[in-house]
Amino acid sequence: MIVTIDGVAASGKSSVASGVARALGVPYVSSGLLYRAATLLGQQAALDLREVTGLISHLQAHALRLEPLSEGNRVWLGEQDLTGDLHSTQVDRDVSVVAAHPEVRAWVDEQLRALPAPFVAEGRDMGTNVFPQAAAKFYLTASPRVRAERRAHERPEDVAAIEAALVERDTLDTTQSAPAEDARVIDTGPLSLQGVIETILSTLPKK
Numbered sequence: 001m002i003v004t005i006d007g008v009a010a011s012g013k014s015s016v017a018s019g020v021a022r023a024l025g026v027p028y029v030s031s032g033l034l035y036r037a038a039t040l041l042g043q044q045a046a047l048d049l050r051e052v053t054g055l056i057s058h059l060q061a062h063a064l065r066l067e068p069l070s071e072g073n074r075v076w077l078g079e080q081d082l083t084g085d086l087h088s089t090q091v092d093r094d095v096s097v098v099a100a101h102p103e104v105r106a107w108v109d110e111q112l113r114a115l116p117a118p119f120v121a122e123g124r125d126m127g128t129n130v131f132p133q134a135a136a137k138f139y140l141t142a143s144p145r146v147r148a149e150r151r152a153h154e155r156p157e158d159v160a161a162i163e164a165a166l167v168e169r170d171t172l173d174t175t176q177s178a179p180a181e182d183a184r185v186i187d188t189g190p191l192s193l194q195g196v197i198e199t200i201l202s203t204l205p206k207k
């Protein structure tokens with residue numbers, strides 16, 4: 001079974017996907033980490049991230065591997081674990097430019113579709129584009145202020161700066177971020193993390 005959890009930036013996708021995956025005893029798949037890793041590699045090589053040809057050649061020459069586990073995903077470049085560098089403000093700033101390239105999206109989608117089910121996949125277009133056949137689809141939202149207040153525990157910037165960056169990233173991600181027609185939309189604002197996880201678990205089809 002594949003379950004998809006999409007949503008806007010910092011709406012709780014990876015925390016919720018991890019909780020749902022653990023309850024089901026399956027891995028979760030964080031698609032955003034591959035876009036983040038592509039961005040980091042491009043930044044480290046000082047590439048112009050708006051130019052897709054150089055970026056794609058660079059990605060093809062550096063085999064990145066997503067390791068999906070229920071407790072957390074990791075991204076490897078050979079033996080080097082890149083995961084700890086993927087959630088920086090610098091990567092947040094540039095990742096939407098990288099994710100807008102159709103060639104980069106095809107590079108990510110190919111890796112995701114090669115993963116063996118069952119799993120919980122989270123991102124922006126898991127239910128609409130990558131796994132339209134998923135057994136159950138969810139889409140998480142919350143107001144920008146709520147999301148920024150949550151994220152402020154993880155970033156050095158103040159809430160107002162985080163909120164502005166989240167709104168900008170949502171705008172840049174609009175094309176790939178619409179909920180699937182058959183997704184259940186959940187406003188996580190009034191819910192605890194555990195409350196969102198339980199809401200999803202309670203509506204999953206019985207195996």
Ligand SMILES: Nc1ncnc2c1ncn2[C@@H]1O[C@H](COP(=O)(O)OP(=O)(O)OP(=O)(O)O)[C@@H](O)[C@H]1O
Nearest residue numbers: 009010011012013014015016150151188191192193
């Ligand atoms: N319902 C909730 N109640 C309270 N805190 C939450 C809730 N959901 C998520 N959080 C917290 O909000 C923060 C952002 O969550 P998370 O990183 O899972 O979001 P995300 O959608 O995966 O983010 P991004 O799009 O940037 O990858 C985390 O600190 C997480 O613990």
Ligand SMILES: Nc1ccn([C@@H]2O[C@H](COP(=O)(O)O)[C@@H](O)[C@H]2O)c(=O)n1
Nearest residue numbers: 031032035095096099123124125173176
């Ligand atoms: N399915 C996806 C997942 C992510 N993106 C892009 O990556 C950025 C980072 O993703 P997070 O889930 O870690 O926030 C995101 O802002 C998108 O630009 C995507 O396009 N499609």
